[in-house]
Structure formats: structure tokens, C-alpha cells
Amino acid sequence: MIEENVQNEYFELLKFESVGGDPSKFRECVECASYLRRWLGKLGFEGEMLYPENGAATGAASMPPPVLFAERKGDEGAPTILFYGHYDVQPADPVSEWQTPPFEPTVRDGRVFCRGSQDDKGQFFAFLCGMRDYLASATVKPTIKVVLEGQEESGSAALSAMAPSMRRKLAADVLLVCDTGAAADLRPAIIAGLRGVSHFTVRLRGVNRDLHSGEYGGIAPNAAQAMAELVSSLHLRDGSIAVSGFRDGILPPEYDELRAAELSAPSKEALEADMGCEPVGGQLGKSIVQRNSFEPTIEVNGIHSGYGGPGAKTVIPCEAIAKISMRLVPGQTPRAAFEAVRNHLEANVPRGMKMSIEDYNPGAGGFRLPLASPLFRLAEHVLSEMDGRGPVFIWDGASIPVVSALREASGAAPLIVGWGQSEDRIHSPNESYSFAQFEKARDWARRILSALAG
């Protein structure tokens, strides 16, 4: 359990239905950001609500939720720390599967059940509570900048678009993020790398309408078959990527990185139990850690063409779409990787088809952080004091594109440590966060801020 006033504040924060991707929840998002601005104001932060100058340029059909930027000036000569979190949450659907209402924080067995109780309201608010504890007793105080956005679950378009023009405002020494998981059994984990991500849609158009497969079979080109051919051309039979130029410039991991990554990697058996099938994705002959952390991917997120209902409808489909995303590793740039894929696709458009590429989102490149950096040594020391097992390092196959954008704009060294566990069920019904996790995140904030302030 935590102090009653902290729990009240936490629960008040959770009750805002700040589903950032839902335009009908815009007001809830603004109210949530305002609440946080007031909360930080009491600690001496100057806060402001930021909106992109041209909302439409960010791809949003409506005004995006505001980015809260708050700064507390510290002592002369003390470092500047940038903290990132997001107050938006995933939709609560399917609501019927929640045991208690999704926006009514409910405590059961030491866990708080509520949408956002962990991701990311719980994690970032626990951190901010630790920061408040720290500020109450610190002698030398760093400058602290807090960025809390309302669009992380729907792509971070506004903040990503604004970041490059906020260099001065964001400039910092360290970028702290509390939006990731710890290792099994709450063992601390430091994110040592993230892959980048880009995505786009491919559309093929053949004939002018779905045609009768008897009357036109053998003469009309088939868009479903064409898409199958085009998509399958992206990989070779051994699972490697067949796109010329896609891998150009890739920086392979160092021996120390590979060794450390192996230590934190799940076993083949654990993956099989989790996924329900053998981990046979990616290129034959490369290890699980290689394929999941250090290799790029080109993934088909969906293919749709023609009939898909019950029974049969014997048509030759006129159109097909494929949703494609890429995970990128250091040395690849989103633009060059995309150009390579686009060139490949254009060179392989099947007979009779017109191809278009739509909804291209360059996203962000991947990064790996230097294992031997003083920042990591410091974090390792702090986390070893919190937990005798010490931290593991994780090269996460996933992406937090906005972290790349903030890192570039701020010039800060990222330190990404979070306290999630798989049982928290983020993005799913009955999301929860335990008080034990909350206290870990809070303690981490106190300790790392203290250590960074020197």
C-alpha cells in the first residue's frame, strides 16, 4: 500500500478517460493534462500545453491532445534531466470483459485495476511521485524537464512533429523514460537498444471490378495472386530478406552486447509456450537473440483481397492491399530502408497490376546505447542497490519512435527503465499495476535522480 494522499492522486489521474486516439475524448485528454500541469505546478514546475502549429500536418483529422511541457529550473551547474511519459491510454474495448469498470480504479490483491494503471499513467506517475520525494530533501537540484504527451498509443504524431523545433526547450543531459518492463520476477532491466519502425500500405489494382472466375479465368490478372507473389518476393526461402540494399550500413552488435543479450533472452521453450508455436520466424541459422534484437524485419501486418466470407464466391479480385511494417536496426535509416523496399516492390509488380504505396509513415530508426557508458554504470550501481541480482540489459525488438525523436532533439543520453510485468495485461481488459511495482518505480526515481544530481 502507498500513502492515502498518493493513492488519491493516482486514482484521480486514472479516472480521466484519456483515450488519445479517440477524438471524442479530446476534452478528457485536455483535462488530464491540466490536472498534471497543476500537480507539477505545486512542485515549482512552469507548465505549458503545446499543440502542433498545423494539426493537419501531423496526419490527424482533428486537433491532437496537447503535449504537456513542464520545467523546473535547478541549481547552477547541476545537470538537466528530461523525463518522458504519456498520459493517453489504449481504448477500453472490449469493455464487457472487464471485471470492474475500466476507468474506475479498483484494488484487488495489492493491484490497481484500471485502464492506464500501468501503461503509462501508473509508471510515469510513480516516477513523478519519487521525483517529488527526492525534491523535498535534495540539496543540489538538477533542472528537470517533463514531457507528457497524449498520443503515444496512436503514434505520437504531434510530439514527433514538434520535437525537431524544440531543441532548445528539450536540451538535456539525460533522458529518463519509465514505460517499459522489468525482467521476470521484477528483476530490474535497462533498455540498451530499441529497433526502429516504419510502415506503409501497398495497393495493387488490376481489372476494373471483381470478375467472374469462369468467364474471365485465364485472361484476367488476379490481384490476390499478384499480391501473394509480390509479398512473397520480399523474403528468400531461408527467411532472409530478399530486398537489395535494405541491409546496407547495418552495424552488427558487439560481442559484449550479444553476450549480455543472451543472458536476458527468453528460452526457445518459453517462447514456444508463450506463442503457441516454435519460434521459427526470421532467418534460418541465426539465433533467437540475433533475429529478435539485432536483425531488421519486413513484416506483413495484413493482406486483404477478394472474398473472405462463408462458402465460396468465385471471383477474380480487382484489388489487394497489404499492410507492411519494417523493424530497423542501427545503421539503417528509415528513408533508405523504405527506398530499398519501394524499389524492390516496383521492380516486382506482377503483370497487369498498378501499384500504389499509401500511408507511408517513416517512424524512426533504431538505436543501441553504449554498454560501457558512465550512465549505464551509474544505473547499474543504483539498480544493484535496489535489487541484489542487479539489472539485465535488454535490446528490445520493439520501438518507441518518440524516444528516438526526443533523443535527437534533446541531445540527451537515454536511460529507459520501467517496471512492467506480463501479468499487468497492458492493452488488454483488466489492466493492472501492483503497489509493489509502483513503489519500485518511485524508489527508482528517488535513487537515480539523487545519483545523477551527484
Place this chain on the structure above:
Amino acid sequence: MIEENVQNEYFELLKFESVGGDPSKFRECVECASYLRRWLGKLGFEGEMLYPENGAATGAASMPPPVLFAERKGDEGAPTILFYGHYDVQPADPVSEWQTPPFEPTVRDGRVFCRGSQDDKGQFFAFLCGMRDYLASATVKPTIKVVLEGQEESGSAALSAMAPSMRRKLAADVLLVCDTGAAADLRPAIIAGLRGVSHFTVRLRGVNRDLHSGEYGGIAPNAAQAMAELVSSLHLRDGSIAVSGFRDGILPPEYDELRAAELSAPSKEALEADMGCEPVGGQLGKSIVQRNSFEPTIEVNGIHSGYGGPGAKTVIPCEAIAKISMRLVPGQTPRAAFEAVRNHLEANVPRGMKMSIEDYNPGAGGFRLPLASPLFRLAEHVLSEMDGRGPVFIWDGASIPVVSALREASGAAPLIVGWGQSEDRIHSPNESYSFAQFEKARDWARRILSALAG
């Protein structure tokens, strides 16, 4: 225009909403069949309603519409003629696109607008009216058997299932069908061949749920990509079929057939104008007529897997389906062709996937009728009297599976002549049939029955 009493009967027939594929229209179908039974009864036909002994065995979830079988005994020694038609119609959707209500026959510019005005109520009823004219004056009368089913638009399951056990009942010398099109400008056309058709669904299952493409990318097998690979394995790059054994036994067309087919085939330019793209389907190096009439196909009628909505959802799909149909040519049997495809698919299941094949419908094989047969000479003579241009022969790429079943069960030689035109817009809103077409079909019936009775 036609006689008022004939038009009244025709319109009464059209008003039944006999959508055979819609269980909620079962009663309308029975009433429609009853109406036809009474109509034929006045001409001396003994009619009976047939239902499959086990409705469930035909794949129907509910009782299928009845097959009307009616027989009129003719003179001793006269031939037996079997006539096939279907009283069921396509659904009227989208109803809003009809200029007049879909089941209210409306005359505009010499055309009757109504669902089924052509397909097949108009065509078969015009034929039956011609038969009535003929019977009123004939001296030697053939035995006539009429089979009118209520499931043609939804697969003819009941009649196909019953036909093999109705050999004695169906036995005939000639099988007449009036459910196809004439050539351009109402030039008569004799169907000299039809392809067969079979279809099934392929399902691939990989991981146990859609997975995050970052967290699992490179280790989880992707069902959408796997389906793309599996589907594209069915063809070689030149468009030929890659399935070993699939083409075994194919009987290529004779020189005379190819030459006659070329005469009735649409030009490359006409096809391009119709389809909106070049006719580049099928195997490179084979002619349009070859590919459309005499070659089999394996066609993907649809592929569905993963995300297909706006924007992106970066998942690794756990499941994919493909709807696949085959058009078969003489020499292929549905079972052997399917076994070849199944063996190919089983041998090519991508890593990490479990495949299942569902909803297999063997359909029917294709056939070609002997061009030099006395029946065709007779029909050619009759049609040349009706139209100085004489008939064309068409090897239709499409299939009427039930005709294959009736042909086998009856032992009769098929003579398939219809009077449809593309402007009739069958299966679409505002279907219509002109009085001129009606009279052609009626005249054809009078003349061919007279010629067959000798």
C-alpha cells in the same frame, strides 16, 4: 410485345421473391415451384416436388427449395427431351440501386425490368411458352421432362445430390438448357463446352494470437506472409500452374474446335475495354482462347489475414485464409485435380504453420461436346433459319456444374442455347430481358422441339 395472357403469366412468375439461397424465402420458392407445377399441369405434365432425402447431406443448414420434376409422356417411339431451368434468382441487393422495385416487373423501352426477368425465369419461361405453342399443333409428340430447380444461384446442392439416383427418371436423348447468352447483337450461340469448377478454403494457423511485430518480429512466423508464399507457389513466373499432376490427362482441343472458338472469341482490345486492363492472366505464350476456354485455372478468390483498416496496426497475424477455386477442362476429374493441389499445398506449408482445408466442394468436371454431332448439325440448321448469320460455337470458360450432373444421370446429349445479352445485367440491379429476346427464346423452343421430334 407478347400476348397479354403470356405477359401476365410471365409477370406472375417474376413476382415470387424466389431467392433460393435465402432460407427466409423458402415459402416464396415453394409457391413459385407450385405455380410452375400448375402451369405445366395444364399442358398435361405430371409434376412432383422433390427434396433430398437428407437435407443436411447437401451441406444446407436448412431445407433447400424443392426441385420441380414434371413429365409429359409423348408418342411411342418419339424421342425423350429433358429441359433444365432454375426458378431461383439472385438476391436483389443493393435494393437502393434499382430504379423500380426489384420484384415488380416494369416495362421500359421494350424491356422487362425485374430480378429474374432474364436469369433464368425469363429464359426458361419463354422456352416453356414456345413448348406450349409447339405442343398445341404438333402431330408426333416427344416425351418431355422438365426439371426446374431452386438452388442454381447458390450451388445446386440438392439437385446435384439427387441426380445420380434419378437415372431412370431423368433418362433422355437430348438435354436442353436455356440459361446462357447469345453472341453480340443477338447472334445465336451454341455452347460447345463448359469448364468444370471446384472450390475450397485453405487456412493457415501459426502463433496463438496476433503478436506485436516488434516484440516478436524475427522469431514468430507470420501467417500472412506464409499464405502469400503458399499461394504464390501454385504458379510459376510465366503464369503456368506449378502443381505436379494437376494437368494429368487433359484432352487438348481439336484443330476444328480451336478454329471455331477463335471465331467467337472477343478481341484483345474488346477485353481490355471491358476489364479495364490488358488480358494478361494465364500462361504466357498461349492465346486468349486457349487460356480462357481450353486451359484449367487455379484462382485465388480471396486472401484475408491480419489488419486491413486505416493507418497501421503492427501485428504478426496468427491466421490467414485463402479461398481457392479451380476451373477444370475435359480429361481432368475434380477429385484428381483437388488431390494434386492438396498434395502440393501440404508439401509447401511454410515453417511454423498448420494448414487445414475446409469447405471443399468438388463441383463438377468440364466437358466439350462433339462439334460434328448430328445434334449440333440440326441445331445449326434451325438457328440458321432463325438468323441468316447462323450460330457461333462458344467454349465457355464458366461452369454450370448441375448440367454435368444432369448429363451424366440422363445420358442425354446437351444442347445449350440461350438468348442473354450483356445489357441484361444479370446478378446486378435493374436486371432486364427484352420482349425481342423472349420471343427469340420462344421461337427457338418451337423450332428445336419440332426438329427433334422429326
